[in-house]
Amino acid sequence: MKWLPRHLDTVGEALLQHLYLVIVSVGIALVISLVVGIWSARRPKTFTTVVIVTGVLFAIPSLALFALFIPVLGIGAAPAITGLALYSLMILIRNIGLGFQSIPADVMEAAHGMGYGAFRRLWEVELPIAMPYIVGGVRIATVTVIGIATVAAYINAGGLGAIIFQGIDQRFPEKIIVGGLLTAALALSADYLLSMLEKRLRQRSGRSGK
Amino acid sequence: MIVIEAFQWIAENQSAFFSAFDRHLLMCFISLGIALVIALPLGFKVARSPRAAFAAINIAGGLRTIPSLAILAAAMPILGIGLWPSVIALIVLAVPPLLLNTVIGIREIDTSVLDAATGMGMGKRDILWQIELPLAVPSIIAGIRTSAIQVIGGAALASFIGGGGLGDFINAGIALMNMPRLLVGALPIAMLAIFAEIFFGWLERRLTNRR
Numbered sequence: 001m002k003w004l005p006r007h008l009d010t011v012g013e014a015l016l017q018h019l020y021l022v023i024v025s026v027g028i029a030l031v032i033s034l035v036v037g038i039w040s041a042r043r044p045k046t047f048t049t050v051v052i053v054t055g056v057l058f059a060i061p062s063l064a065l066f067a068l069f070i071p072v073l074g075i076g077a078a079p080a081i082t083g084l085a086l087y088s089l090m091i092l093i094r095n096i097g098l099g100f101q102s103i104p105a106d107v108m109e110a111a112h113g114m115g116y117g118a119f120r121r122l123w124e125v126e127l128p129i130a131m132p133y134i135v136g137g138v139r140i141a142t143v144t145v146i147g148i149a150t151v152a153a154y155i156n157a158g159g160l161g162a163i164i165f166q167g168i169d170q171r172f173p174e175k176i177i178v179g180g181l182l183t184a185a186l187a188l189s190a191d192y193l194l195s196m197l198e199k200r201l202r203q204r205s206g207r208s209g210k
Numbered sequence: 211m212i213v214i215e216a217f218q219w220i221a222e223n224q225s226a227f228f229s230a231f232d233r234h235l236l237m238c239f240i241s242l243g244i245a246l247v248i249a250l251p252l253g254f255k256v257a258r259s260p261r262a263a264f265a266a267i268n269i270a271g272g273l274r275t276i277p278s279l280a281i282l283a284a285a286m287p288i289l290g291i292g293l294w295p296s297v298i299a300l301i302v303l304a305v306p307p308l309l310l311n312t313v314i315g316i317r318e319i320d321t322s323v324l325d326a327a328t329g330m331g332m333g334k335r336d337i338l339w340q341i342e343l344p345l346a347v348p349s350i351i352a353g354i355r356t357s358a359i360q361v362i363g364g365a366a367l368a369s370f371i372g373g374g375g376l377g378d379f380i381n382a383g384i385a386l387m388n389m390p391r392l393l394v395g396a397l398p399i400a401m402l403a404i405f406a407e408i409f410f411g412w413l414e415r416r417l418t419n420r421r
Contacts, residue, residue, distance in 0.1 A: 059407035060400045061363025067380045067396035071212055071389040147277040151367065155384070164283050168370055173287035180280025187275040 018159035025084035037096030054090035062151045080157030088141035099133025132201040139194035146187040215390035234375035237365045245304035253312025270306035286371045296373030304357040311353025315346030348418040355410035
């Protein structure tokens with residue numbers, strides 16, 4: 001360990017870049033998938049199609065997906081964020097759809113009977129009930145995207161992957177290990193924080209869940 | 211259209227394309243095969259002991275958070291560059307999902323089924339081959355599906371450590387900013403992964419429905 005103590009600022013900067021890529025792409029995906037997820041959850045046939053299509057798209061390897069965007073978007077942060085958002089989108093839509101499908105029909109009818117309009121019912125009844133599922137989806141998407149974002153460094157998006165690629169080019173094992181382990185640590189802590197949040201939301205909604 | 215140019219390039223450079231394609235497939239098959247040989251027996255051994263299963267699930271879960279790029283890159287200082295370092299890194303990628311799904315598949319078998327089998331006088335070996343393995347197969351196939359996708363994507367990254375394969379075309383495409391060349395690598399990799407996802411998904415559903 002000689003390189004790390006002398007380059008803490010470089011590593012810190014890469015870590016922040018990595019977080020930026022992850023937060024922006026998961027954030028964009030969350031907004032889109034809330035709309036698509038809520039819309040498709042009520043239509044079982046559409047939802048099945050959405051699940052199958054997103055499952056298939058999710059199988060596309062990250063390097064290939066980023067490469068497919070380069071002819072259209074060039075290299076840099078734009079294609080990286082687009083690719084990462086697409087991966088989170090596939091995870092989030094499925095989870096949000098399942099969350100809304102988990103709402104019992106009598107709850108919906110009760111809200112209707114109390115004179116709630118569609119929007120008020122969505123905001124005050126459905127969203128709170130589906131919230132643990134939504135956070136669960138955000139958790140899986142965040143952990144997945146933290147790992148995939150390392151590859152995004154290859155198309156000049158920066159982040160912790162840039163340190164790994166430098167390590168490969170310079171035959172410098174310490175950089176590879178520092179980059180890899182920091183990414184894993186980031187993923188593990190994000191997983192821990194979001195799972196705590198998910199647990200709390202489940203307890204508050206009175207359902208222990210899985 | 212760059213897609214057409216990509217196909218033209220493939221048509222003109224068939225031997226280069228197919229040797230990279232074969233290399234990609236070879237890396238995937240060898241590493242998945244070896245990973246199966248490691249993960250299945252280990253999973254069966256570990257599943258019946260709660261402590262060992264707990265340890266295995268957590269170690270495998272932890273390994274999965276290390277990005278595949280880092281696992282491939284880490285193989286280089288230890289094993290050098292070329293085909294074998296890539297294959298070994300891909301095995302490291304493929305084992306955790308296989309192990310997780312094997313252990314989960316066995317642990318989810320109803321204990322009354324096992325009691326009935328013991329009551330009928332079946333020995334450990336019979337129970338393993340005739341009860342546990344068939345009942346765990348759908349879950350194991352789900353594990354193979356996840357591993358196969360990981361390995362196909364990981365093999366695309368193998369190009370960075372001299373493993374060859376279709377990733378070479380993506381590398382060359384980005385280095386030369388030659389978009390058709392980039393697609394010569396990216397499209398077949400995407401198609402291989404999609405094919406694996408659809409095939410194993412189908413197999414998984416078939417085997418689950420039979421029960």
